Amino acid sequence: MDYSFTKKQEELREKTAAFVAREIPREVARKVDETGEFPHELMRKLADEGFWKINVPTKYGGDGGNVIDLMIFFQEISRALPVLSWTAGDVLLYGNNILKVNGNEEQREKYLPGLMKGDLLFCFALTEPDAGSDAANIAMSAKQRGGEYLLNGNKMFISGASVANIAVTNTRTGPDRYNGITSFLVDTSSEGYSATPIKKLGYKGSDTCEVVYKDVRVEEQDILGGTECLNKGWQQMMRLLNGERLVLSACANGISEAVLAETISYVKKRKKSGSPGIKFQAIEHKIAEMAAQLEAARQLSFYSAWLMAEGKECVRETSMCKVFCAETGKQIAHGGMEITGAYGYDMESDIQRFFRDIPILAIGGGTSQIQKNVIAKTLGL
Numbered sequence: 389m390d391y392s393f394t395k396k397q398e399e400l401r402e403k404t405a406a407f408v409a410r411e412i413p414r415e416v417a418r419k420v421d422e423t424g425e426f427p428h429e430l431m432r433k434l435a436d437e438g439f440w441k442i443n444v445p446t447k448y449g450g451d452g453g454n455v456i457d458l459m460i461f462f463q464e465i466s467r468a469l470p471v472l473s474w475t476a477g478d479v480l481l482y483g484n485n486i487l488k489v490n491g492n493e494e495q496r497e498k499y500l501p502g503l504m505k506g507d508l509l510f511c512f513a514l515t516e517p518d519a520g521s522d523a524a525n526i527a528m529s530a531k532q533r534g535g536e537y538l539l540n541g542n543k544m545f546i547s548g549a550s551v552a553n554i555a556v557t558n559t560r561t562g563p564d565r566y567n568g569i570t571s572f573l574v575d576t577s578s579e580g581y582s583a584t585p586i587k588k589l590g591y592k593g594s595d596t597c598e599v600v601y602k603d604v605r606v607e608e609q610d611i612l613g614g615t616e617c618l619n620k621g622w623q624q625m626m627r628l629l630n631g632e633r634l635v636l637s638a639c640a641n642g643i644s645e646a647v648l649a650e651t652i653s654y655v656k657k658r659k660k661s662g663s664p665g666i667k668f669q670a671i672e673h674k675i676a677e678m679a680a681q682l683e684a685a686r687q688l689s690f691y692s693a694w695l696m697a698e699g700k701e702c703v704r705e706t707s708m709c710k711v712f713c714a715e716t717g718k719q720i721a722h723g724g725m726e727i728t729g730a731y732g733y734d735m736e737s738d739i740q741r742f743f744r745d746i747p748i749l750a751i752g753g754g755t756s757q758i759q760k761n762v763i764a765k766t767l768g769l
């Protein structure tokens with residue numbers, strides 16, 4: 389088994405790291421967090437540097453990358469500005485990947501060029517007030533009227549919903565819990581679509597919204613994958629799960645790397661200045677534990693990604709990976725806060741930002757408890 393990076397992947401890592409060093413100095417990251425505004429300028433720069441081609445098949449003019457390429461990108465970005473990886477998901481995951489995995493030829497040709505150029509943003513609307521972890525409980529209705537559908541209902545916590553051009557909207561089109569869900573590509577400029585941003589603890593700038601659909605009209609050819617995919621929305625979502633879990637694990641690892649680096653730098657400075665408290669071996673042991681946990685998380689991530697890239701069965705591993713990386717990230721952020729004391733708590737510090745950002749990775753894309761349910765099921769429980 390060899391899951392070392394290819395030359396092309398190493399180049400991608402270096403290119404992303406160089407982008408981060410040049411375009412996301414601390415002040416820029418802090419400003420995005422403080423204003424809570426969607427980082428349009430950074431998204432434009434990422435588009436101009438060709439990052440939106442990473443996972444588009446070469447046939448459509450992309451770089452043809454797989455899940456490992458995506459993880460490399462998301463991990464590097466998360467080290468500096470986690471929310472930018474979340475907004476990058478509006479192109480790379482909700483746009484490119486959804487079209488690649490579930491779209492039909494017509495939809496790929498229609499949208500992929502605009503996504504790659506940075507002219508289009510997508511969002512993914514699944515969660516509802518009464519359907520979070522229990523996603524199959526969605527109630528948003530889509531009623532057929534001739535060659536079109538009328539969408540009515542509410543979605544909650546939809547990232548990018550007020551800036552996206554297309555909302556991939558999951559609706560109830562039949563009584564069967566799993567075989568009665570249809571996904572539509574909804575133009576957000578349609579009459580009756582409105583999105584209101586929600587204030588939240590972290591990932592500020594990701595434009596997480598409550599969305600109302602009131603008689604929103606959609607053509608039947610806007611069913612994701614075409615009309616033959618009516619009532620196939622659940623199966624389409626299942627095909628995205630492994631990749632999503634891995635990418636979110638990479639985001640958690642990026643945050644953990646940043647916290648660890650900040651913590652080590654703080655401790656070294658305190659040591660130099662001769663502060664007695666920081667000489668305690670207990671602190672060094674705590675940091676050693678954080679480093680070991682992070683290394684285990686990284687190895688599990690790239691091993692699971694290797695399984696997926698090789699087309700091997702990996703549901704258990706991707707769920708293990710998601711829960712392990714997210715929970716490890718929370719522990720590392722907590723450890724960083726503990727060790728840096730009041731400095732980490734200060735709003736001028738980056739530790740407090742990472743501390744506020746990390747919890748979402750144990751919620752979005754299936755909570756830690758849901759991942760444990762999946763793991764238990766694969767163990768025959």
Ligand SMILES: Cc1cc2nc3c(=O)[nH]c(=O)nc-3n(C[C@H](O)[C@H](O)[C@H](O)COP(=O)(O)OP(=O)(O)OC[C@H]3O[C@@H](n4cnc5c(N)ncnc54)[C@H](O)[C@@H]3O)c2cc1C
Pocket residue numbers: 511512513514515519520521522544545546547548588591596748751752753754755756757758761
């Ligand atoms: C910042 C942010 C961005 C988001 N972006 C999007 C987005 O773009 N698109 C989208 O569709 N959604 C999005 N979400 C919603 C997210 O996917 C849901 O929050 C998540 O699925 C959990 O649902 P819930 O919050 O309703 O919690 P609930 O499902 O109500 O769960 C509450 C608690 O109960 C536990 N629990 C629930 N069921 C079980 C069970 N069967 N066994 C054990 N424990 C269980 C959960 O693990 C959790 O701890 C976002 C959320 C946030 C906070």
